[in-house]
Amino acid sequence: MRTDVTEALFPTLVIGAGAWGTALAMALARNDHKVWLWGRNDAQRQAMREQRRNDEYLPGQVFPDSLDIVDDLQQALTQCKHVMISVPSHAFAEALSMLVQHLPAGVPVSWATKGLTPHTGAFLYDTARETLGDQHPLAVISGPSFAAEVARNLPTALTVASENDDFAVQLAQSLHGPTLRAYTSHDVLGVQVGGTVKNVLAIAAGISDGLGYGANARAALLTRGMAEILRLAAILGAQPETMFGLSGIGDLILTCTDDQSRNRQLGLAIGRGLSVDEAVRHVGKTVEGMHAAREVLLRAQKANIEMPIVEQVCKILFEGYDPRESVQALLCREQKAELSRP
Numbered sequence: 529m530r531t532d533v534t535e536a537l538f539p540t541l542v543i544g545a546g547a548w549g550t551a552l553a554m555a556l557a558r559n560d561h562k563v564w565l566w567g568r569n570d571a572q573r574q575a576m577r578e579q580r581r582n583d584e585y586l587p588g589q590v591f592p593d594s595l596d597i598v599d600d601l602q603q604a605l606t607q608c609k610h611v612m613i614s615v616p617s618h619a620f621a622e623a624l625s626m627l628v629q630h631l632p633a634g635v636p637v638s639w640a641t642k643g644l645t646p647h648t649g650a651f652l653y654d655t656a657r658e659t660l661g662d663q664h665p666l667a668v669i670s671g672p673s674f675a676a677e678v679a680r681n682l683p684t685a686l687t688v689a690s691e692n693d694d695f696a697v698q699l700a701q702s703l704h705g706p707t708l709r710a711y712t713s714h715d716v717l718g719v720q721v722g723g724t725v726k727n728v729l730a731i732a733a734g735i736s737d738g739l740g741y742g743a744n745a746r747a748a749l750l751t752r753g754m755a756e757i758l759r760l761a762a763i764l765g766a767q768p769e770t771m772f773g774l775s776g777i778g779d780l781i782l783t784c785t786d787d788q789s790r791n792r793q794l795g796l797a798i799g800r801g802l803s804v805d806e807a808v809r810h811v812g813k814t815v816e817g818m819h820a821a822r823e824v825l826l827r828a829q830k831a832n833i834e835m836p837i838v839e840q841v842c843k844i845l846f847e848g849y850d851p852r853e854s855v856q857a858l859l860c861r862e863q864k865a866e867l868s869r870p
């Protein structure tokens with residue numbers, strides 16, 4: 529067992545045994561750290577314990593020895609040294625409420641969830657602070673990282689953002705391994721902006737590709753999508769440089785261009801002619817951009833900034849717009865300069 533500074537965070541309890549929670553738990557355990565993984569489904573936990581795999585989400589990937597499946601969440605919360613949440617954004621507030629009663633003060637909490645809190649549109653950091661108070665150091669894990677590739681030990685780089693330097697460094701160090709590189713950041717807000725909006729833009733890129741609009745259109749969507757992210761980041765007070773990092777353009781490129789992305793898969797299905805409901809059923813997995821789109825647009829409208837791609841995605845998802853008409857609407861916007869004058 530390692531005895532360096534990162535041991536302060538172990539045992540780590542990972543809440544959420546989907547693809548990403550399991551892959552992160554495996555990554556930590558491969559570095560010989562003690563990790564407890566909890567998922568809400570009893571039968572899934574039993575199967576994972578017996579098979580030492582999570583075949584539902586990461587078929588064939590065997591758990592490292594130091595990863596254990598735990599059943600008693602309450603007991604694990606009182607004994608762990610760090611909680612990492614990896615549930616979909618719509619379950620994030622519920623996950624926080626499960627831990628708030630039992631987690632001793634001072635135990636750090638991180639999450640790998642991307643998106644906003646439904647209904648309030650709050651960034652997850654704000655929801656976490658509101659629920660947990662200021663007793664726990666908080667950190668966000670983001671960046672271009674498909675769970676299946678991390679589980680298969682393929683090279684990956686992540687960002688760990690926290691206002692607490694010690695926690696950011698400890699968490700980054702504990703994730704860091706031969707195939708996983710973790711950078712730290714102070715820009716908690718910026719990291720969340722990139723990780724949230726890229727999912728909506730990946731739906732747009734999927735729609736365009738599903739319609740067969742080609743490589744030029746995809747590149748234009750990514751670039752103009754980046755302009756929308758930068759506009760939102762600026763108005764919210766995030767650091768623009770963060771948008772050019774792993775959690776910004778890195779994750780935007782990944783999800784807009786690779787078919788492993790579930791957000792892109794949803795767009796592809798819609799572009800190929802499925803209705804939105806059919807496309808959601810076809811993907812059958814977490815599609816965060818679907819949840820984030822409306823909340824991002826509301827934020828843009830409140831701040832009086834233009835996010836035309838996000839707006840058209842909302843029209844397609846929630847107002848029954850034909851994707852071809854939406855692309856036309858984007859192309860027919862008033863001609864303007866690419867950059868505003870300095």
Ligand SMILES: NC(=O)C1=CN([C@@H]2O[C@H](COP(=O)(O)OP(=O)(O)OC[C@H]3O[C@@H](n4cnc5c(N)ncnc54)[C@H](O)[C@@H]3O)[C@@H](O)[C@H]2O)C=CC1
Pocket residue numbers: 543544545546547548549567568569585614615616617619622623640641642643673674675676813814816
């Ligand atoms: N899969 C990936 O490659 C990556 C996913 N993420 C993010 O991680 C988050 C989780 O995504 P995935 O693991 O892929 O989702 P998933 O669909 O694979 O699994 C979600 C898990 O959360 C559980 N869950 C749902 N509601 C819950 C609740 N109320 N309490 C406890 N558990 C609950 C489900 O049972 C399921 O096990 C999302 O925000 C996603 O954007 C981030 C980077 C990579």
Ligand SMILES: O=C(CO)COP(=O)(O)O
Pocket residue numbers: 642671672673674675727730779782783788789790791792814815816
């Ligand atoms: O966030 C991700 C990779 O960084 C996963 O993207 P999807 O949720 O679109 O699959």
